[in-house]
Amino acid sequence: MQPLDGLSDEAIETALDTLAEEALALMVEEGVAAVACELGRSLDLRYLGQSYTLEIPWSGRSLTAEVFHKRHAERYGHDLDLPLELVNLRLSVQGPGTVIDPACTPADRPAAPFRHCRIADESVRVGCYQRDELAPGQELSGPAIIAEQVATTWLARGCRPEWTRRATCC
Incomplete structure (x- = not known):
């Protein structure tokens, strides 16, 4: 957790890129091609001293902060003139779905409770x-x-x- 103003866009991008490399390597281990994956990047932000965060898509520090203020006003009915605090970096990875071919025969035994x-x-x-x-x-x-x-x-x-x-x- 640190003030958003104390970070550069490059520092946040580098941290998100590191998360992306780790996530894509795990997807490749699962047999999903990295180029077939979509990445989502977001930040959990809050006003300094507040308890609750809002997850905001990452679009650079200025635009992300602007979206935070707007969403905060929509959700809570007001925004504040306080610095923003970065609580979490988030990266989501979505790969193509796979077709699962279940066994197509009925069960050979009745269900039994444990x-x-x-x-x-x-x-x-x-x-x-x-x-x-x-x-x-x-x-x-x-x-x-x-x-x-x-x-x-x-x-x-x-x-x-x-x-x-x-x-x-x-």
Whole structure:
């Protein structure tokens, strides 16, 4: 974190270029051509002494500061006559999508819960399933809990996920 006025455009560009080189090298390791990637560059800025930041696309220090003041006024109803502070540099990389060819056969076994638990307003113990262990065509209906690394899904009584409605995924 440092005052935006204390940095040159070149210093910010150099830091963003370093992030871009690292990010593109990781994309290449994943099999994505660097030339096929789009880069997004932005800064998290705030007024000096404030707690909240706004993410502003990088367009040079002057234009980026101008956009910050405008966005701050739009969001909070005012802007301030205070110096800006750079909190984070951000770089996003987007490569072309890849086509994933899932196995096109229905599951060869019924879905099996890894545990059962009690849920309010349910008269029976509810099965808990790991999402990555469910396959296309696998039968599953609510009530159920589907757990995965970044989310938990509640499947209400009588509901059936889309993938269970098809005999095959093809």
